[in-house]
Every structure is written in structure tokens, then in C-alpha cells.
Amino acid sequence: MEEEGITSLLSYQVNFKMDYSLEKMTDDYSRLVLLKKRSVLLHAKRDLLLSRGITKERRLHRLVEQKPKTQNETARESKDRYALGGKRMSLIVCDTSRDGSTHDIERVKLFCIQNGFSCDMTTQLSREKLLEDVKQFRDSLNEKVSCLTIFIMAHGTLGHINMRDGKLELSTIFEMFDNRHCPALRGKPKLFVIQACRGVGKCAKYPDSDGSEVSAPPHHLWPVESDFLFVYAVCPGKLAMCYPDTGSPLLEEMNNIFSQSTGSMGMFDLFTVVNSRLLKREERAGFKTDRLPEQLSRPPAQIGRREPTTIVGGPLHMVDSLTKKWYL
Numbered sequence: 001m002e003e004e005g006i007t008s009l010l011s012y013q014v015n016f017k018m019d020y021s022l023e024k025m026t027d028d029y030s031r032l033v034l035l036k037k038r039s040v041l042l043h044a045k046r047d048l049l050l051s052r053g054i055t056k057e058r059r060l061h062r063l064v065e066q067k068p069k070t071q072n073e074t075a076r077e078s079k080d081r082y083a084l085g086g087k088r089m090s091l092i093v094c095d096t097s098r099d100g101s102t103h104d105i106e107r108v109k110l111f112c113i114q115n116g117f118s119c120d121m122t123t124q125l126s127r128e129k130l131l132e133d134v135k136q137f138r139d140s141l142n143e144k145v146s147c148l149t150i151f152i153m154a155h156g157t158l159g160h161i162n163m164r165d166g167k168l169e170l171s172t173i174f175e176m177f178d179n180r181h182c183p184a185l186r187g188k189p190k191l192f193v194i195q196a197c198r199g200v201g202k203c204a205k206y207p208d209s210d211g212s213e214v215s216a217p218p219h220h221l222w223p224v225e226s227d228f229l230f231v232y233a234v235c236p237g238k239l240a241m242c243y244p245d246t247g248s249p250l251l252e253e254m255n256n257i258f259s260q261s262t263g264s265m266g267m268f269d270l271f272t273v274v275n276s277r278l279l280k281r282e283e284r285a286g287f288k289t290d291r292l293p294e295q296l297s298r299p300p301a302q303i304g305r306r307e308p309t310t311i312v313g314g315p316l317h318m319v320d321s322l323t324k325k326w327y328l
Helices: 002-051 056-066 071-080 101-114 127-139 170-175 249-260 267-280
Strands: 087-094 117-122 145-153 160-163 166-169 190-195 228-232 317-320
Touching (some): 087 101, 087 127, 101 117, 101 145, 101 249, 127 170, 166 170, 190 249, 228 267, 249 267, 267 317
Parallel strands (some): 145 190
Antiparallel strands (some): 160 166, 228 317
């Protein structure tokens, strides 16, 4: 009986071990199946993400972008860029006797609509009436205005635009909106886009200014100037181009670039792209200049197509005194 008991006990132990081993194998197999299922799901998800072009780096970048900004980060960002929560004002000063001026006005108005600027315009051709209109516009500005753009499109020479009764210095218009004469715009960004010729073959003694050939140094010309961005169609000593049927290349390329902007680039950077586009253009025949024919040192017919060393066209001339980043 004792031997049968021992045999029976040994048999139980063996069966127990077999059952335990089988149970363990079964458990491991279940885990393996579960892992395989998870692996298949992960691979499927990975393939889906890859098929959508979402890489690991982009997902991480997206997580960083979605991460809530701290109070310090938000404060720092607000200090680095202009606050544009108020009104956006613009003024168009245009000599409508220019060839292509209708197209230029349309593009400027489109820029204003797309970027939320209210739009005023003056087409006065006499010095007194033009300055009266500009002063009236300046006096209408108040503390609720967050930024300003002024477009000046006229025949001109270096430092001047031509009026019916003589020349008007551009600095006279610029100074009307500086910190001294326009307190409502102190610390707020101001853009001036000037589509006009700037002389023939002569450069200003101080290239960062737009005064005449006998102008004073820049620090005398701009005593209280800040938060300005000046964009001239050409550098000093060059003639600005325009087409009777399409308008000015500057305003054409500006319209193309700004209409495609997503708001990720600042104002100065956008005009840098405009400048690049202008230099890559192959201008067609038939353009004119924003300098009156009687002011040319040689007949317009001799100007011909634009060449690298010609007096017509060329890069923009940008003068920047912005103190923050300007995003529209």
C-alpha cells in the first residue's frame, strides 16, 4: 500500500508538472499572439503615418508647437513684435497722369483689403493741396491706430516727387508722421512704399537717406524717426519702371508675394522676397519710367531693355528703423 501511495504521489507530481508546463506554454503562446497583434497594429499605424508623410520628427515638432506657452514666453513674444490689435490705416498718394497708374491703384487697394487696412487716397497734383490732404489724413489718426502704410506713386527725382507747380520733397511727407509730429503713431510701425524715379546716374552722398544731392546727413534729416520701413522702387540714381498696360513691377510682385503670405514672415522679409523676384524678372519691351521725358538726359527710346548696368530698374532700396518684428 505504501509503494502504491508513493507511485501514485510521483505520478501526481509528474502530471502536475506537465499540466503546469502546458499551462505556462499556453500562457506564453497567448502573450506571443497578443504581442504579434500589437505589432501588426503598430506596423499598420506606422505605415499609415508614413503614407501621410508624417515623420517622427514632424510629430515631435507638432507636439512642441501644441505645447502651451508659458507666461514668460508669451510676454517675450509680445515684446518682440508689434501689437496690431487696433485699426490699420493706409493712404495712397498717386499721380494718375502716370502710365499704368490705374493698375497700381488696383493692386494697392487689393493689398489693403487682404491685410485689413482702411484705404484713403489723394490724387492732388499741386503741392499745397496735396500737403493739405496728407495733413488732414494725419490729423485723423488717433491712439486706436496700430499701424500705417503710405504708398506714393509719382514722377520724381532723387528726394522729390514732381507736382504741377514744382517739386515736393519726400522728407516733408515723411516728417509729418514721425514721433514729433504724429504722437498717435509713436512706437507703431509705418511703411512707406515709393514708386518714383530717383535721378539719373547720380547717387546721394548719404545713401541711406532720400534727400537731394545737397541734403544734410541722415541724423539731421531724421531727428525723431523710429519704427519706419521705407521701400523705394529703385536705388538712388536709378529710374523706376512702369508699364502702361500692367503698372509697376514693384507693386505687381508685391501683390503676388503678399497675397500668398501665411503670416509667418515679417514685413521686411516679405519685401526681401519681392526684391529677389524683381531681380530675377526678364522685363519685356514697352516699359516707361517714372521720370518725365523732359527730365531725361537722353531720349527714352535710347534706354532700351534693362541691362545689369543700365540706369533703369535694379534692386529695391529698403531703409529699416523698425524696433520690433512686423507681422501682418
